[in-house]
Amino acid sequence: MKLSLYVVSDSLGETGEQVVKACLSQFHVEDYEINRFSYVLNIEVLHEILIKASQEEKAILIYTLVNPEFIEYVKNYTKDSKLIAVDLLSPLINSIREVSGLSPMGEPGIIRRLDxxxxxxxxxxxxxxxxxxxxxxxxxxxxxxxxxxxxxxxxxxxxxxxxxxxxxxxxxxxxxxxxxxxxxxxxxxxxxxxxxxxxxxxxxxxxxxxxxxxxxxxxxxxxxxxxxxxxxxxxxxxxxxxxxxxxxxxxxxxxxxxxxxxxxxxxxxxxxxx
CATH class of the missing domain: 3.40.50 (Rossmann fold)
Known part of the structure; x- marks a missing residue:
């Protein structure tokens, strides 16, 4: 059965997709599909993506969101569902905040502007x-x-x-x-x-x-x-x-x-x- 990977981002989503591809390369998996959702900037759209992913039998949600409200929404939704969700950015952002004492800006797409x-x-x-x-x-x-x-x-x-x-x-x-x-x-x-x-x-x-x-x-x-x-x-x-x-x-x-x-x-x- 096909593996469905949902990449959700409040920016372009390239980072998430590249990480997914890097991980997939470690497996002999051929039947998979990557669904990338870029510029997810409101809860309604995010909710619809979560519902769609939940209906898949073999699905993983990968997200690179910086908006705390959106991150919390994903966590609350997946807490009572079977959908596996992986937060790529928050653990590292939180670690940098803890060590540096600085506060993250929480602005999507900053790296894109720097590039x-x-x-x-x-x-x-x-x-x-x-x-x-x-x-x-x-x-x-x-x-x-x-x-x-x-x-x-x-x-x-x-x-x-x-x-x-x-x-x-x-x-x-x-x-x-x-x-x-x-x-x-x-x-x-x-x-x-x-x-x-x-x-x-x-x-x-x-x-x-x-x-x-x-x-x-x-x-x-x-x-x-x-x-x-x-x-x-x-x-x-x-x-x-x-x-x-x-x-x-x-x-x-x-x-x-x-x-x-x-x-x-x-x-x-x-x-x-x-």
């Missing part, structure tokens, strides 16, 4: 990598924020930092020899941030960059005139767009990121919690 925040962050990081340094200018159309600036203005590290705050960031290098991608014209100036740096700081950073690459110091890349030309070109582009311009010369990444997030919030851009 969603994690996956949103991973997605944002993958986005930042894919659309870093203008690799694919189409990314600016999908981005929460677009960072523009000349070389060595911290565009990439800032993009990665903001990605860890659940923001999808694309960054575009501004070079006098290249025209900014036309996709930039289709983005609201509220979502575009310009970065600049002091010429002296840029010389220092670029010379260090050349040294790390084993290249000679006298390259035009780190010359004062080249840097001044780049800054002038970039600021002309930024002023034309009308976006904020942040001087990063004396700012940590975290400080610049806070300025950007504050600007986005004031501009009405939705920011997910990190």
């Amino acid at each position: 969603q925040a994690y996956f949103s962050r991973v997605e944002a990081i993958e986005f930042a990598v894919k659309y870093d340094d203008g690799k694919d200018p189409r990314g600016v159309l999908k981005a929460d924020v677009v960072i523009i600036g000349i070389s060595r203005t911290s565009k990439t590290p800032l993009s990665m930092y903001l990605a860890n705050k659940n923001l999808k960031v694309a960054n575009i290098p501004l070079v006098p020899e290249s025209i900014p991608p036309r996709e930039l014209d289709k983005v609201s100036k509220k979502r575009i941030i310009g970065l600049t740096n002091s010429p002296v700081k840029l010389i220092e950073i670029r010379e260090e960059r050349l040294r790390s690459l084993g290249l000679p110091k006298g390259s035009s890349y780190s010359s004062m005139q080249r840097i001044l030309d780049e800054i002038e070109y970039a600021e002309r582009i930024m002023k034309k767009i009308g976006c904020p311009i942040i001087d990063v010369s004396n700012k940590a990444i975290e400080e610049t990121a806070d300025i950007i997030i504050s600007h986005l919030k004031k501009s009405g851009v939705k920011i997910l919690p990190d």
